[in-house]
Amino acid sequence: MRFLGFGENALEFRLLVWTREPHGQQQLRSDLYFRIDASLRRHGIEIPFPHRDLRLRDPALLEAVRAWLRRSFDDDERAAARAEREPARLGHAREPLGR
Numbered sequence: 001m002r003f004l005g006f007g008e009n010a011l012e013f014r015l016l017v018w019t020r021e022p023h024g025q026q027q028l029r030s031d032l033y034f035r036i037d038a039s040l041r042r043h044g045i046e047i048p049f050p051h052r053d054l055r056l057r058d059p060a061l062l063e064a065v066r067a068w069l070r071r072s073f074d075d076d077e078r079a080a081a082r083a084e085r086e087p088a089r090l091g092h093a094r095e096p097l098g099r
Contacts, residue, residue, distance in 0.1 A: 001013055001014070001015045001016075002014045009048065009049065009050050010047075015032070017032065
């Protein structure tokens with residue numbers, strides 16, 4: 001493993017792995033990524049992905065998204081999603097996802 005440097009939103013590493021079954025390299029890569037992610041989570045390490053805001057300017061599209069949300073999530077799920085979006089300045093403790 002080599003540490004390549006600091007990316008805009010990441011620490012960049014290169015991991016070289018040898019396999020005797022080259023036709024299975026995509027599955028091997030996926031399995032390694034899942035195991036690395038599980039190990040990071042197990043040790044309480046979070047990856048700070050950048051956040052993006054989506055602004056819907058078309059009222060019809062905005063209403064379609066709102067209708068989809070009403071059908072797909074119950075009140076408790078919507079409240080949890082709203083609480084997750086609340087800034088920390090309001091004093092809400094934010095629990096990381098997936099725990």
